[in-house]
Amino acid sequence: MSSESHALDLDTIAAVATPAGRGGVSIIRVSGPEAWPIAERLTQKALLPRQPVFCGFRGADSEVIDEGLTLMFRGPASFTGEDVAEFHGHGGVIITNLLLETCLSFGARLANPGEFSERAFLNNKLDLAQAEGLADLIDAPTEQAARQASASLRGAFSAAVNTLNKQLIELRVFVEAAIDFPEEEVDFLSEGNVISSLRDAQSQLSELLRQAKQGAVMSRGAQIVMTGAPNAGKSSLMNQLAQDAIAIVTEIPGTTRDVIRQPIEIEGVAIQLSDTAGIRDATNVIEQEGINRAHAEIEHADIVIEVIDDNNRLAPTDAPIRHHCVIRVLNKIDLSSRPSGIVSEEADESVQPSTRQSPTVAVSAATGDGIDTLKQSILQNLGLGDSADSTPFSARERHVTCLKQAASALEHTIERFEAHRAGELLAEDLRMVHAHLGAITGAFGSDDLLGEIFSSFCIGK
Numbered sequence: 060m061s062s063e064s065h066a067l068d069l070d071t072i073a074a075v076a077t078p079a080g081r082g083g084v085s086i087i088r089v090s091g092p093e094a095w096p097i098a099e100r101l102t103q104k105a106l107l108p109r110q111p112v113f114c115g116f117r118g119a120d121s122e123v124i125d126e127g128l129t130l131m132f133r134g135p136a137s138f139t140g141e142d143v144a145e146f147h148g149h150g151g152v153i154i155t156n157l158l159l160e161t162c163l164s165f166g167a168r169l170a171n172p173g174e175f176s177e178r179a180f181l182n183n184k185l186d187l188a189q190a191e192g193l194a195d196l197i198d199a200p201t202e203q204a205a206r207q208a209s210a211s212l213r214g215a216f217s218a219a220v221n222t223l224n225k226q227l228i229e230l231r232v233f234v235e236a237a238i239d240f241p242e243e244e245v246d247f248l249s250e251g252n253v254i255s256s257l258r259d260a261q262s263q264l265s266e267l268l269r270q271a272k273q274g275a276v277m278s279r280g281a282q283i284v285m286t287g288a289p290n291a292g293k294s295s296l297m298n299q300l301a302q303d304a305i306a307i308v309t310e311i312p313g314t315t316r317d318v319i320r321q322p323i324e325i326e327g328v329a330i331q332l333s334d335t336a337g338i339r340d341a342t343n344v345i346e347q348e349g350i351n352r353a354h355a356e357i358e359h360a361d362i363v364i365e366v367i368d369d370n371n372r373l374a375p376t377d378a379p380i381r382h383h384c385v386i387r388v389l390n391k392i393d394l395s396s397r398p399s400g401i402v403s404e405e406a407d408e409s410v411q412p413s414t415r416q417s418p419t420v421a422v423s424a425a426t427g428d429g430i431d432t433l434k435q436s437i438l439q440n441l442g443l444g445d446s447a448d449s450t451p452f453s454a455r456e457r458h459v460t461c462l463k464q465a466a467s468a469l470e471h472t473i474e475r476f477e478a479h480r481a482g483e484l485l486a487e488d489l490r491m492v493h494a495h496l497g498a499i500t501g502a503f504g505s506d507d508l509l510g511e512i513f514s515s516f517c518i519g520k
């Protein structure tokens with residue numbers, strides 16, 4: 060997927076770049092070889108790059124449709140790297156569409172979702188991780204996520220990947236040189252510094268992976284599902300975490316039937332909370348359907364919070380929850396007089412130590428006692444700990460996968476090198492590591508991947 064291998068589509072594309080609806084201004088963007096002729100025909104003015112001109116926008120019959128600013132960019136000094144025109148008209152749906160239709164009738168075609176960004180990538184204005192940072196900036200669920208996506212757009216994540224890549228390239232050059240001069244190969248390869256360089260790259264890669272995992276959670280947010288026996292206090296806990304009376308709370312077991320979802324934010328992390336029906340052997344069909352939905356919700360969760368009434372520990376639930384991350388919450392401690400916070404293993408008599416996956420937290424959904432500890436435990440379980448603030452960039456699951464593949468390829472490289480000390484094998488293995496890292500920034504990859512990434516962008520970006 061190196062940008063050179065792509066024959067650039069020479070169509071001129073156009074789209075509305077601002078959200079649909081009423082507003083002060085709406086912007087139409089045109090990019091491609093016809094941008095200039097289209098703009099001159101639309102405005103009937105001679106236009107200069109980067110000099111906004113106030114003018115009428117005229118249709119094929121020269122009648123003025125709207126008036127506003129025209130701003131031109133001459134490629135490659137533009138967002139896409141091509142000639143770009145921007146028409147800033149009035150922000151009504153009909154008038155904006157009329158202007159867009161006129162651009163299309165003058166020779167542009169409607170842009171596909173993400174096509175402006177794709178062209179920016181193909182013209183080397185952005186690498187792939189930057190383009191994804193741009194899409195994540197637009198979709199950022201919290202201020203913190205937006206800051207991190209903005210850093211990725213500006214190249215912070217790519218720079219970290221490239222630094223590591225550069226180190227691997229230097230090592231490859233060294234190894235390839237050693238292969239070309241076989242009389243020196245043995246000496247060179249037996250020196251400890253190859254292994255120490257590999258180990259150094261390995262530790263940098265694992266740090267990068269840690270940061271990318273954090274960045275991915277920050278930019279997509281997390282799904283947390285509340286589950287447990289009827290009346291345990293799931294809805295009360297949801298309301299306490301949301302600081303709002305979202306779900307109905309009553310003393311009648313089986314109050315919640317439908318899944319109730321509420322977005323909240325914990326220290327800049329976007330979280331979608333789901334409150335579910337209490338799980339028990341229900342005979343009522345409505346309640347049973349609610350319980351089925353609760354189980355389905357658990358499948359998509361990052362974390363399951365199992366709420367247990369600390370005064371009624373034997374409340375009937377069905378089979379234990381199968382999920383890789385379950386935080387157990389002992390609720391209603393205002394009645395049981397248990398101290399709030401993390402419950403030590405000895406004090407947590409209800410569970411076999413072998414089945415414990417995450418700490419148990421004692422809270423009162425009624426008074427809010429212990430809720431801060433629960434929030435910290437949530438962050439810890441998302442891999443954010445206290446450092447959510449310091450995650451330097453946004454990332455995606457795709458990047459995490461590439462980094463994991465690179466890490467396992469590097470592990471394999473080290474093992475093979477330690478076993479054989481063979482220059483050719485080392486060179487080949489390093490090429491694999493390099494290819495996995497290169498897929499992050501788009502230096503290596505496939506057209507299918509590009510299509511998948513850019514088609515999820517919004518139109519006009």
Ligand SMILES: Nc1nc2c(ncn2[C@@H]2O[C@H](COP(=O)(O)OP(=O)(O)OP(=O)(O)O)[C@@H](O)[C@H]2O)c(=O)[nH]1
Binds near residue numbers: 290307336337
């Ligand atoms: N004292 C006390 N009462 C609580 C606490 N949390 C919940 N309750 C009470 O327990 C009862 C059940 O609370 P809910 O939040 O509706 O419980 P639930 O788990 O959502 O119940 P279902 O939706 O029926 O499964 C209500 O009467 C709440 O007021 C708590 O921390 N302390």
Ligand SMILES: [Mg+2]
Binds near residue numbers: 308335
């Ligand atoms: Mg409920």
